[in-house]
Amino acid sequence: MSRRKLENKSLSGLLATSLQTQIKTDNFHNFYMLESKELGRGRCAVVRKCIAKSTGQEYAAKFLKKRRRGQDCKAEILHEIAVLELMKSNPRIVNLHEVYETANEIILVLEYAAGGEIFDLCVPDLDDRIGERDIIRLIRQILEGLRCLHENNIVHLDLKPQNILLSSINPLGDVKIVDFGMSRKLENSSELRQIMGTTEYLAPEILNYDPITTATDMWNIGVISYMLLTQESPFVGADNQETYLNISQVNVDYSEETFSSVSQPAKDFVQKLLIKNPE
Template sequence: MVLRGFRYVALTLSRCSYLILFSRGKFAAVRRVTHKVTGVAYAAKFIRKRRRSMDQRQEILHEVAVLCLAESAHRIVNLLEVYETPTEMALVLELAAGGELQRVVDLQDGLEEVEAVRIMHQVLDAIGYLHSHNIAHLDLKPQNMLLTTAYPDTDLKLCDFGISRLIREGIEVREILGTPDYVAPEILSYEPISLATDMWSVGVLAYVLLSGYSPFAGDTKQQTFCNISQCILTFPDELFEGISPAAIHFIQSTLVVDPRCRLNAAECLNHPWLTGMALLVERPLCLSPSVDPGALPAEGGDSEDSLPPSPPPPYGTPRLGPCLPPCSQHDSIIVSSPVVDIIHDRGIIC
C-alpha cells in the first residue's frame, strides 16, 4: 500500500506535552501525551527505525498501513497522526484509558464467564474485520487488547500490528514470530501461516480469560513449544469448575492442530458459547494422533504415521489430554487512506 501525504515532522510533537510512560520495549515506547490546545489525551508509540543494525522502516509503515486500512473498524485502535525523524517514527493513537486486558486478567485470576463471552465477542469482531481484508494479526494476546475505560464497563480495542501479515492465495508466508504461549503449531513447524493461525490464538485467549492460566505453559520456553506441538490440553477442575460445556467445546474447536479444521471468526461468533444457543450444530473436526516433537518434519508437512480421522467427543463432554489435532476531524492528519499498490512476498504492505 502507498501512504500518500506522508512527511517528516519534528519528533518533539510540539503541540503535545508528555505525561506518562505507559510501556517500554526493546525497540518502542508508548507515552501518554496531551494536546496543548485542546487538552485531549492520546497515546504516542515511538518506534526505532533501526533494530539489530537493520532498517525496519518498511515494517513500521506496514503497521501504519494496516491501521489506515482499519480506520473504520470500531474494535481496532484508531491511528490519528504519524511523525518521522531520521531515527524514529511516532504513531499517535487514540488513548485507551482502561489499559491492557492482561492487567484485568492478572488481578482477577480470570474473568467471570459472562464477561469472557463479552470480551471474546469484541475480539472476534476485530479479527473478523482483519480477516475480511486478508490480514492475519499473528500476535493476539491480552497485552495487545486495550480497554477504553475502567473494567468492567468498557469496550475493547485491538492494537499492535507490527508482525501482522497479508495472506494471499498462492503465496506462502513462513516465519517464526509471535508470543510463545499463544503461537500456533504451524509456526513452530515452519509451515505456512494463514488466517487460521489467529484462530489458534483465539482458543488460547478464551482459555486464559476463563482460567487465568495459559493452557500450554511449561517450565521453559522449549517445554511450552513441545506442549503446543503435541497439543497437550487439559481442563483442571480447580480452574474450570462451573465453566459451561459450551465454553470447553469452543476452546477445543479452535485449538485444533490442523489449521483447516479450526473454526473461523464468523463460525466462532455463531458458536453456542457466544450466541447462548442450547444446541450445537455439529461441525466435523479433522483428527489425527498427537505428534512426537522429535518426529516433526523439519520443513512442515504431515507425519507419515497419521491415522484416519476419528469422530470428535460429544458436545458438552470436557476433554482431558491431547486436543483435537491436525486436521473525526483532527487538526493535522498527515497519513492518508492507503491504496493497494505493491505487496511483498513476506506479507508486508508498503
C-alpha cells in the same frame, strides 16, 4: 511466565501501498506533552501517554526505532501504518490519529485506551473476576476486529492479552486491538511462513514453519479465551523448551478443577479452537 518474542525477519506479506496519512517532520513535543510513565514497552517500541497541547485530548504515542540491530525497519513501520489506515472504520481496532518522523524514530499517535490490557483480567490473584457474560462480550468484540482483518487477507500473528486493550475498566469498556508490527498480508500466489510471535502464544504451525493462514489467529483466540476463563496460561512451561513441547503436543489442562467455574459451552469453544490442523 515466559514472554520472549520470536522473530524471523522477512519483508514478505508487507502492504505495499501509498499512505493517506501525512508523516510530519515537525517537532512532536511542540504539539504534545509527554507523560513519563510507560504504557508499554517491546523490543523495538515504547508507548507513552501524551496530551495534545491544543485540545487537552489524551493519546498514546508509540515510538518506533527506524533501525533495529543494524537493519532498516522503516518498511515494516509503514506497513503497520497502512494496516491501521485500512482498519480506520473498525471500532475494535485502535485508531491512528497522526504520525511524526525524526532522524531515528517514527511516532504513531494513537487512540488512548484508558482501561489498559485485558491481561490484567487474566491474573490469578484478581480480586474481582469478570463473569462469563463479560468474557463472551470481549471475545465477540475481538472476533469483530479480527473478521475485518481477515476479510482484507491480513493476519495479526501476535494476538495476546497484552495486545488487547479496553476503552475503560470500570465500567468494563470495549475492546481495542493494538500492535500490528508483526501482521502480514496473505497472498494467493505465495505461501507465508514465518517464525514470529510471543513464545507461549505461538500456534503449532508457527513452530513447525508450516504455511500461515487465518486459523493462526484463531488459535490465539483460544489461548486468550482460556486465560480469561481460568486465569491460567494453557501452554506456558518451566522453560521455553517445555512450552514448545506443550504447544506442539497441544498439552492443555481441561480438568474439572481448572474449569470448575466455567460453563460447558465455554469449555467446548476453547477446545474447538486449540486444535492442530483445523479444518
